[in-house]
Amino acid sequence: MNRSQEVSLDTVRSGVRKKKKNKDTWAIIGFIAPAFIIYGVYVIYSIFMTFYYSMFDWTGIDANMVFLGLENYVRLFQDGVFWTSIQNNFLLVIASLFTQLPIGLIMALLLFSPIKGMRLFRSVYFMPFLMSTVAIGILFIFIYEGNYGLLNAVLGAIGLESLQTAWIGKESTAIWAVIATVCWQFAPFYMILFRATIVGIPEELYEAADIDGASGWQRFKSITLPLLMPIIITSAILSVIGSLKYFDLIYVMTGGGPNNSTELMATYMYKQTFTNFNMGYGSSISFSMFIIALIVTVFILLGDRSRRGNE
Amino acid sequence: MIRMIKSMPLYLLAIIILIVMGLPFVIMLLTSFKGQMEFMTSPWSIPESFSLDNYLLLVELEFFGYFVNSLIVAVVSVVIVIIISAMASYPLARLKFRLNRPIFILFMVGMMIPIHTTLVPIFILTNKMGLYDSLIGLIGPYIAFALPISVVIFTQFMRDIPKELEESAKIDGCSHLRLFWNIIFPLLTPAVATVAIYNFIHIWNEFIFALVLTNSSQNATLPIGLREFYGEFSVNIPGIMAALTLGSLPLLLVYFIAQEKIVTGLAAGSVKG
Known part of the structure; x- marks a missing residue:
């Protein structure tokens, strides 16, 4: 093809492209x-x-909106309950990361271990994820109940009567009881994600490791874990973000009580907005939730980028 | 034999987790067959007789209305989400344009936005549109919050479809609409399964929007119905357990019928992201 032809072809092409671009x-x-x-x-x-809305004093019911500027945020910073709720949210973030993911991983690995009755294990392990949070909350209220609750009955049966208590009725135990329930609900989800990734690992890698005489732990450490890393990071992000906006279970089980000891940002926001009808103040809480989630996300993304850069 | 002994710790661990994950379900089911008196005297024993009285009470209280509401809301939302998010993903995955990346990121960011940040405006908006306390009022927010994950899953899936496929169609003068609908969409089945299953579970169990945007028990979805029932009959624990069992049954049944499909379907799209 000679040059002049090429040029004319190009002009034709760009003409076509322009028309196409419009379309x-x-x-x-x-x-x-x-x-x-x-x-x-x-x-x-x-x-x-x-x-x-967060800049107004407003009940949400009448049209009477008083402009406050950023006064709601000043009030928020001096609000002890709000700080408790942030603290609880971050406790939930940490606890979720260190319970849901490891337990999810253990369950996923168990599903690949040489044990019989796999179908039963797999079916039951996943069930909690399908149950509605409201149903889980109500069910666990009875499990944690102080007098006849299942947990206390089990503790009694194995000779640990001294540990029996009204789990969600006491400030010191309520938040942990709820965190354990959150873990019960979400570990199965991470199990599914991990399992799907492990299924995709080529069998040859393990065969090669077997020839080299690698032990089970070595196989896990040098083949499974590195290949699981991307999905572990994804799961960690999901878990952190999910914990920051958590609401349902706390609302059903404790309503933030006793004495605000299980209050989360979301439950406090709901209380202020739809129970006390402080729509303006409630909006300042929910906007703060957004900002916190945004900051945490940016940090995670930056961390992820630098990690990828290192590889 | 040696193998058996070697795998003993594994069995022990597997069984402990089995008990922790499964026992609450067993207790829920067993308690639901008991009478209140029987529950008082021996709360955690196996029921003397499997009476269905508690379930009959639920039928009498028109508990099934909640099922119907949840089903309508979930099915309508999921169908619309699949169609419009697959559509939006088509240009994001297959066409070059200046706003491609920003729009994709805008959708992706939606995954981290707390629902509560939008709760008051959506509550007010729904009131203004006259959709407060209606099933349609719920569908809007459900679709909106299902879009981010769905768009991300579809876009990532569509990027992997070979370009040659549509090139020949384009030469034939095929429009984008026909190209999408006749060639791309049929290839999306695994992603559609993921999006459908994931969103269906979420919407079926969704609580906060239903709590804020509906009021009458006529328009209550299942989670709201369960909570209402719990509030009204808090002394009748076997009755509550029957309600919880019944409320959890649909998803569990579907799961037991199509277990492998649901589990792999759920993971297929997410793992890639």
């Missing part, structure tokens, strides 16, 4: 618009409105 633009808009509009109205618009 594409409308297609792009048409395809994205339905999702974007719904997402825009319910999520993006709402975040801005939350910030707007």
Whole structure:
């Protein structure tokens, strides 16, 4: 092909491309618009409105809105319950990371170990994830109940009567009882993610390790774990973000009590907004939740990027 | 024999976890067959007779209305989510344009946004639209919050479909709509399964929007119904257990029927992300 032909071909091509681009633009808009509009109205618009509402003293019922500027945030910083709730949220983040993920991983590994009755184990291990949080909450209220609760009955049966207590009725134990329940609910989800990744690991890798005489632990440490790392990181992100916005179980089981000892940002926000009808103040709590989640996400992403850079 | 002994600790661990994960379900089921008197005298024993009285009480209280509501809301939301998120993912995965990356990130960020941050505005918006205390009022937020994960899953899945496939179709002058609908969409089955299962479980069990956006028990979904029932009959523990069992049954049944499909389907899309 000689040069002049090439040039003319190029001009033809760019002409076609321009026309195509126009057509594409409308297609792009048409395809994205339905999702974007719904997402825009319910999520993006709402975040801005939350910030707007957070600058008012407002019950939400009447039209009487008093502009306060950032006064709600000043009040929030001096609000002891809010600090307790942040503390509990971060406790939940840490506890979730160090219970849900390891237990999920252990369960996933058990499903690949040479034991019989695999179908039964697998079926039962996953069940908690399918139950509604409200149902789990109500069920565990009775498990933790002080007089006839299942947990106390089990403790009694194995001779640990001294540990029996009203688990969610006491400030010192309530938050741990709830955290254990959250773990019970979500460990199965991570098990599924880990299991799916382990299934994808080529059998040859293990065969090669067997030839080299690697022990079970060595196989895990040098083959399974490194290949699981990306999904462990993803799971950690999901777990952290999920813990920061956690609500359902606490609301059903303790309502933030006793004496705010299990209060989370989300339960406190709900209480202020829909029980006390402080829509303005409640909005300042929920906007703070957004900011905290945003900061944590940015940190995770930056950490992830530098980790990838190191590899 | 040696093998058996070697795997003893594994069995022990597996069985302990089995008990922790399964016992609450067993107790829930067993208690639901008891009478209140029997529960008082021996709360954790195996029931003397398997009476269905508690379940009949639930039927009398029209507990099934909650099922119908949850089913309508979940099915409608999931179907719409699949269609519009697959559509939105098509240009994001297959076409080059300037706003591609920002729009994708905007959707992705949605995964970290706490629902509570949008609760008051959505509550007010729903009231203004006259959709307060209606099933339609729930569907909007459910779709909106299901979009981020769905768009991410579909986009990642679609990126892996070979480009040659649509190139020939394009030369034939195929429009984007036909290209998407006739060629791309049928290839998305595994991703559709993931998106459908994941969102269905979430929406079926969703609590906070249902709590804030509905009011009458006529429009209550299952989680709200369970909580209402718990509030009203808190002394009748076997009755509550029957309600919990019944409320958990649909998903568990589907799970036992199509276990492998659900488990792999649930993981297929997520693992890649």
